[in-house]
Amino acid sequence: GENVEQHPSTLSVQEGDSAVIKCTYSDSASNYFPWYKQELGKRPQLIIDIRSNVGEKKDQRIAVTLNKTAKHFSLHITETQPEDSAVYFCAATLGAGGTSYGKLTFGQGTILTVHP
Amino acid sequence: KAGVTQTPRYLIKTRGQQVTLSCSPISGHRSVSWYQQTPGQGLQFLFEYFSETQRNKGNFPGRFSGRQFSNSRSEMNVSTLELGDSALYLCASSLYPQTSSSYEQYFGPGTRLTVT
Numbered sequence: 001g002e003n004v005e006q007h008p009s010t011l012s013v014q015e016g017d018s019a020v021i022k023c024t025y026s027d028s029a030s031n032y033f034p035w036y037k038q039e040l041g042k043r044p045q046l047i048i049d050i051r052s053n054v055g056e057k058k059d060q061r062i063a064v065t066l067n068k069t070a071k072h073f074s075l076h077i078t079e080t081q082p083e084d085s086a087v088y089f090c091a092a093t094l095g096a097g098g099t100s101y102g103k104l105t106f107g108q109g110t111i112l113t114v115h116p
Numbered sequence: 117k118a119g120v121t122q123t124p125r126y127l128i129k130t131r132g133q134q135v136t137l138s139c140s141p142i143s144g145h146r147s148v149s150w151y152q153q154t155p156g157q158g159l160q161f162l163f164e165y166f167s168e169t170q171r172n173k174g175n176f177p178g179r180f181s182g183r184q185f186s187n188s189r190s191e192m193n194v195s196t197l198e199l200g201d202s203a204l205y206l207c208a209s210s211l212y213p214q215t216s217s218s219y220e221q222y223f224g225p226g227t228r229l230t231v232t
Contacts, residue, residue, distance in 0.1 A: 032219045043120075043206065043223040044159075051219075089159060093219065101171040102149035102164025102210065104221060109158060 002027040004092050006107025013080050014115050021110045023090035024072040030092040033073045034104070035064060039086045047088075048075070080114045087111050118143065120209050120224035128230045134195040137227045141188050141209030148190040149221060150182060153204040162205075165190050194229075202231045 003026040013019050025033075034049035050057045050064045050073065057064050061080075066073040077084055091104040121140045129135050141148050150162040161174040165184035182192040188209075194201055208221035 034220065036223075043225045046220055046222060049220065091159075101166070102147055102208075102221075103161045103172050103174070104149070104151075104159075104208075105161070106159040 002030055002092055002094075002105040004090060004105050004107040006090050006110060008110060009108065010111045010113070012113045012115065015080060015082060017080055019075075019077045019080050019084070019112055019114075021075045021088055021090070021112070022072060023074070023092075023107045024070075025092040025105075026071070027092070027094065028068075028071060029094050032093050033064070033066060034091050035062075035075050036089045036091065037086045038089065038109075044089060077112075080112075082114050082116050085112055085114045120207060120222055122205075122207055122224040122227050124227060125225065126228045126230075128232060129197050130232055131197055131199060133197050134193060135197060135229060136191055136193045137205055137207075137229075139190045139192075139207035139209075139224055141190070141207075142211075142222060145209035145211050145222075146188050147210040148184060148188065149208045149210070150190070150192050151206045151208065152176075153206055153226070154202075159206070162192065197231045199231050202229060204228050 006023045031052035036044035037047045038044040048062050048064050050066050061078045063076040087109045089109050090107040093104050123138045147166045149164040151159050153159050164172040168184045179195045184190045204226045206223050206226045208223045210221050
């Protein structure tokens with residue numbers, strides 16, 4: 001089955017700096033890669049996603065890049081703010097069919113701390 | 117539009133008991149997935165339901181089961197509780213089965229289960 005590795009496990013930055021979180025996946029058939037942000041005591045929130053037919057996607061200060069050949073994808077946060085502090089999870093899935101229905105395979109999470 | 121809701125939010129049970137958790141998806145969403153979140157294992161997929169049918173199941177023992185009703189609401193049940201079942205149980209809903217273009221999963225707030 002799919003396996004997702006996420007690095008780093010913790011990341012500490014100063015406000016205004018950029019943060020990058022990287023994930024690798026094992027199943028070359030995976031074609032949908034969402035990123036979730038989970039604040040303490042809250043639900044995971046979908047912040048951005050990318051599909052395998054796209055190499056990069058951006059939404060304001062957040063961007064995700066995908067390298068299908070190397071089977072890795074990354075989350076980039078620019079101009080970080082203290083409210084960006086949270087745990088970030090990457091995930092992968094084969095979007096349609098087979099044994100993939102409804103199953104997201106998650107990375108282990110990255111604790112991001114943004115210092116004012 | 118109201119988000120995914122889960123009840124109860126907190127639950128304390130003793131070993132050997134059973135528990136039923138409930139999830140109401142976003143209106144119009146027909147697919148419900150369940151995940152277990154623990155500090156040690158992270159987010160792990162339990163199962164997914166669509167049209168009252170379980171289409172996918174994760175690597176959990178048979179003590180974990182679920183069902184979905186005609187209104188798309190879903191329940192999961194854990195029988196003969198063990199200490200290791202203490203976790204945050206999250207459900208997520210999706211608009212369509214993942215044979216279409218809509219793969220996004222939106223999470224509920226979770227049920228915090230403590231087994232003593």
